[in-house]
Amino acid sequence: MGKNFKTIDEAVIRFAGDSGDGMQLTGGRFTETTAIVGNDLSTLPDFPAEIRAPAGSLAGVSAFQLKFSSKDIHTPGDKPDVLVAMNPAALKVHQKDVIPGGTIIMNTDAFVKKNLNFAGYDSNPAEDGSLDDYFTIIPIEMNKMVKAACEDLDLNGKLVLRTKNFFALGVLFYMYDRPLDATESWLKKKFAGKDDIIEANTRAMNAGYNYADTTELFTTRFKVEKASLPPGTYRNINGNYATSLGLLAAAEKSGLELFLGSYPITPASDILHTLSAWKHFGVKTFQAEDEIAGVTSAIGAAYTGSLAITTTSGPGIALKGEALGLAIMTELPLVVINVQRGGPSTGLPTKTEQSDLNQALYGRNGEAPMPVIAASTPGDCFFAAYEACRIAVKHMTPVMLLTDGYLANGSEPWNIPNVEELETFEVKFAEKPNADGDFFPYLRDEKTLARPWAIPGTPGLEHRVGGIETAENTGHVSYDPENHHNMVVARQEKVNKVQNDIAQTEVFGEGSGDLLVLSWGGTYGACRSAVETLQENGKKVSHVHVRWISPLPKDLGEILIQFKNILVPEINLGQFLRLIRSEYLVDAKGLNLVRGRPIGAATIVEAVNKTLG
Amino acid sequence: MSETQTTQLTKKDFVSDQSVRWCPGCGDYAILAQAQKQMPTFGRKKEDIVFVSGIGCSSRFPYYMDTYGFHSIHGRAPAVATGVKIANPELSVWVVTGDGDGLSIGGNHFMHALRRNMDLNVLLFNNRIYGLTKGQYSPTSEVGKVTKATPYGSIDIPLNPPSLALGAQATFVARTIDRWQKHLAEMMDRAYNHDGGSFIEIYQNCNIFNDGAFEEYTGSQKLDNVIELKNGQPMLFAKETKGLKLEGAKAVVVDMEKHSLDEILVHDETNLELAQIISNWTSNPDLPEPIGVIYSIDKPTYNQDMVDQIKHAKDKKGSGKVQDLLNAGDTWKVS
Numbered sequence A: 001m002g003k004n005f006k007t008i009d010e011a012v013i014r015f016a017g018d019s020g021d022g023m024q025l026t027g028g029r030f031t032e033t034t035a036i037v038g039n040d041l042s043t044l045p046d047f048p049a050e051i052r053a054p055a056g057s058l059a060g061v062s063a064f065q066l067k068f069s070s071k072d073i074h075t076p077g078d079k080p081d082v083l084v085a086m087n088p089a090a091l092k093v094h095q096k097d098v099i100p101g102g103t104i105i106m107n108t109d110a111f112v113k114k115n116l117n118f119a120g121y122d123s124n125p126a127e128d129g130s131l132d133d134y135f136t137i138i139p140i141e142m143n144k145m146v147k148a149a150c151e152d153l154d155l156n157g158k159l160v161l162r163t164k165n166f167f168a169l170g171v172l173f174y175m176y177d178r179p180l181d182a183t184e185s186w187l188k189k190k191f192a193g194k195d196d197i198i199e200a201n202t203r204a205m206n207a208g209y210n211y212a213d214t215t216e217l218f219t220t221r222f223k224v225e226k227a228s229l230p231p232g233t234y235r236n237i238n239g240n241y242a243t244s245l246g247l248l249a250a251a252e253k254s255g256l257e258l259f260l261g262s263y264p265i266t267p268a269s270d271i272l273h274t275l276s277a278w279k280h281f282g283v284k285t286f287q288a289e290d291e292i293a294g295v296t297s298a299i300g301a302a303y304t305g306s307l308a309i310t311t312t313s314g315p316g317i318a319l320k321g322e323a324l325g326l327a328i329m330t331e332l333p334l335v336v337i338n339v340q341r342g343g344p345s346t347g348l349p350t351k352t353e354q355s356d357l358n359q360a361l362y363g364r365n366g367e368a369p370m371p372v373i374a375a376s377t378p379g380d381c382f383f384a385a386y387e388a389c390r391i392a393v394k395h396m397t398p399v400m401l402l403t404d405g406y407l408a409n410g411s412e413p414w415n416i417p418n419v420e421e422l423e424t425f426e427v428k429f430a431e432k433p434n435a436d437g438d439f440f441p442y443l444r445d446e447k448t449l450a451r452p453w454a455i456p457g458t459p460g461l462e463h464r465v466g467g468i469e470t471a472e473n474t475g476h477v478s479y480d481p482e483n484h485h486n487m488v489v490a491r492q493e494k495v496n497k498v499q500n501d502i503a504q505t506e507v508f509g510e511g512s513g514d515l516l517v518l519s520w521g522g523t524y525g526a527c528r529s530a531v532e533t534l535q536e537n538g539k540k541v542s543h544v545h546v547r548w549i550s551p552l553p554k555d556l557g558e559i560l561i562q563f564k565n566i567l568v569p570e571i572n573l574g575q576f577l578r579l580i581r582s583e584y585l586v587d588a589k590g591l592n593l594v595r596g597r598p599i600g601a602a603t604i605v606e607a608v609n610k611t612l613g
Numbered sequence B: 001m002s003e004t005q006t007t008q009l010t011k012k013d014f015v016s017d018q019s020v021r022w023c024p025g026c027g028d029y030a031i032l033a034q035a036q037k038q039m040p041t042f043g044r045k046k047e048d049i050v051f052v053s054g055i056g057c058s059s060r061f062p063y064y065m066d067t068y069g070f071h072s073i074h075g076r077a078p079a080v081a082t083g084v085k086i087a088n089p090e091l092s093v094w095v096v097t098g099d100g101d102g103l104s105i106g107g108n109h110f111m112h113a114l115r116r117n118m119d120l121n122v123l124l125f126n127n128r129i130y131g132l133t134k135g136q137y138s139p140t141s142e143v144g145k146v147t148k149a150t151p152y153g154s155i156d157i158p159l160n161p162p163s164l165a166l167g168a169q170a171t172f173v174a175r176t177i178d179r180w181q182k183h184l185a186e187m188m189d190r191a192y193n194h195d196g197g198s199f200i201e202i203y204q205n206c207n208i209f210n211d212g213a214f215e216e217y218t219g220s221q222k223l224d225n226v227i228e229l230k231n232g233q234p235m236l237f238a239k240e241t242k243g244l245k246l247e248g249a250k251a252v253v254v255d256m257e258k259h260s261l262d263e264i265l266v267h268d269e270t271n272l273e274l275a276q277i278i279s280n281w282t283s284n285p286d287l288p289e290p291i292g293v294i295y296s297i298d299k300p301t302y303n304q305d306m307v308d309q310i311k312h313a314k315d316k317k318g319s320g321k322v323q324d325l326l327n328a329g330d331t332w333k334v335s
Helices: A023-037 A088-097 A113-119 A142-149 A157-161 A164-175 A181-190 A195-214 A239-254 A269-276 A291-303 A314-330 A357-362 A380-395 A405-409 A481-501 A521-536 A556-560 A575-584 A601-612 B028-042 B058-064 B077-087 B099-105 B107-115 B161-167 B181-193 B272-279 B302-317 B322-327
Strands: A004-007 A010-018 A040-046 A061-069 A082-085 A103-107 A136-140 A220-223 A232-238 A258-262 A284-287 A307-312 A334-340 A372-374 A398-404 A411-415 A464-466 A513-520 A541-546 A548-550 A563-570 A589-592 B049-053 B068-071 B092-098 B120-126 B172-177 B198-203 B226-228 B242-247 B250-255 B289-296 B331-334
Touching (some): A010 A023, A023 A040, A023 A232, A082 A164, A142 A157, A142 A164, A157 A195, A164 A195, A239 A307, A239 A380, A284 A291, A291 A334, A291 B107, A307 A314, A357 A548, A357 A575, A372 A380, A380 A398, A398 A405, A513 A601, A521 A563, A563 A601, B028 B120, B058 B068, B058 B092, B068 B077, B077 B099, B161 B198
Parallel strands (some): A082 A103, A258 A284, A513 A563, B092 B120, B172 B198
Antiparallel strands (some): A040 A411, A372 A548
16 A cells, blocks of 8 residues: 555564453464564563453553564564553553654553553543654554454454454554464464354454555554574474473483473473373373472482483472482482572562572582583573483483573574484493492492493392482492592582583684673573674674583683673572682672563673773 | 292392391381292392382381382382382382371372372381481370470371371272281282282381380280271171171171171271271270271272373374474474
């Protein structure tokens, strides 16, 4: 209709509405379509802990942010260009984030007195002009529109109104020139057998698209070209799904049976759900009576020769602490996954945080070291989970894998790996006595210090393990002082030996300079984006992202001293920072924001510029 | 209950090289000896037997059995054993626990392992005291018990293990006594041959911290206030001079000189209501203490159902390949 196309590099959009408005689903559909179109993308779902807070309340606002780009991007964006606000509460909560001059699309049918009061508005922002100086306001009567579109369908009014999120989706598809067919076929699959629901949603989406096309609401449409990503076959993936796939790949490559002992907890439960559906892969999942049974059943399975996993979030790790000591003492392979969330206590169950690092490193009684690895992106959860399994089995030790709510629920396009190309993963169970006709369950491998893995059912290797200190080699109960010291040292040494098995540190940028941004875990994307921006602006800034936090890579100390400043952005009060300062005696500084959401790249750029003066 | 042993093992084969460190005179010795004696009779290879325990005096048990063994942490043995059994359902898995370990700190795991009918044999050594921590009252200690932690007497109401097990949907519930060697052996045999979760409460004496724990029932002579339950048999005790009869749901003791046998309650192991009535006779001064198999029925086991579900899924969908899952869904090519 004579509208101009403007090609842009990237856009950030945010859908916000009531918990019942289907914002996560709408965001998910826009994400899938955007992935198919070939943009790089990154998402940030943001939903309340309550399943259904009172309709129209500020607490009940659910949002989904998505950044998509023709370039390689690393974050879901800081500030949205476009906000879709399905009700006044959504506007109230999210309007302050929209970039100056950005677009706000409102469902004005929801801007009625009751909802306005609920959100704390004295007058209607859709009508009073209060936002007009700052944003492009696009008011749409979405309820009315979907009612008209579905007029002749034999569907009750409530169900018709539920399609308004698809109307909004249609508007955005028009605005950013996305095809509708993928969503149409998705609707057919999702609601198979419910033809009227399929029809209503399809009509609502098309109505939104056509409405945007025929009205004069938009003067410009936007084109975001395909991103030039490395060649390969891509799919969209979120962190929890990638973690599940990584575990399964490890089981297949090692030939071990996968066992998961787990207790439901946000935001980790999806891993339990996903693995439970994979029975035809021989996966055994056990929903335990509590967190402790989750980990102890996994320890029992590990003793019996399974690739044993337990999944949880921070509070669950607290409950599992004693059992992790048992896994360390019995030197059994176990992968413990902490999908971190806001803490302490119940904290912010649906929000992200990096505040369980100290817990992962130190949260057990006694000298109880275990390797700790952290995933950096949703897709990286696959590789981190695989590597955690490989190290656990090779070194006969529990391994903690840290992901977080942002990685778990966020998604990105992912270059699908070839399972055959993953690092080999061999397992050898002990079959014969290893000490002059005797079997010593704690006779260590010279290289790794791992003990043999002898599983029940193996004749002649009957032995006992337990949480009491064991004698070197024989594994008998021992209270001998010298032996205890030696075993404490050996368990630490064994973890240190993992250093020989992990990748060298990569420096993004020059090997020396004015400032190094040092990150771990889910802040990878924001740090990388910030450093790219800084480098483009001619700053001598580099980025190092640490994957293994215990043990730290051998070469890290050498790298750190090449920089005049070190900045460690973290979503905690400086847990990694203190480790780095104590380990390497460098004067690193922290950037610490603990708001339950990712640190924005712009915030990091600002902090670096401030440091550099 | 799969493979049988070709060469006959003896008790000696099940004695480990570790010296036993219970207090002299402890009831645990008798239970250990009986277990070592009983194992060869099952005809199982000893590498297919796993003993799992928690923490407490009884939980040292696995160290003394020359089988696979796991001395885990306080209260968690049923959960560790659950992982063992799921990982390899062919193993014969035994849980050794005590009244503190199994019913207090580990009460949750105890209850859920039984509810799932996980094929574990749970031996609960009940001595009504915390022995390893040197004498505090336990969840089965009687009201008024004076211990270091209760100098004015315990005000806790003790729980009744068989009632708890029945409430948790256990499919095999029995009680025996450390000194009743033959009976103990018989109960272990019944537990082993029960396909599903088996629970045996063993009245056990702690001669250091709670000597005479169950003295009123466990004298070397079978006492008149104990009834040995036998499936299909009338409930007679005190050398058959007394019998039990139901009045509604309430049992009353009758003199057999004045009553005929056909008035007497007949034990039926498969009757849950009856099992609940019997288990409630525990510690009732007006009724004999019930010993023997209180309840035993067959129900599908968790471990077998999991095997079946996996087989069914594989039959239906074919064994999965990770690469297919990776490539599934909406994908696109970048060249």
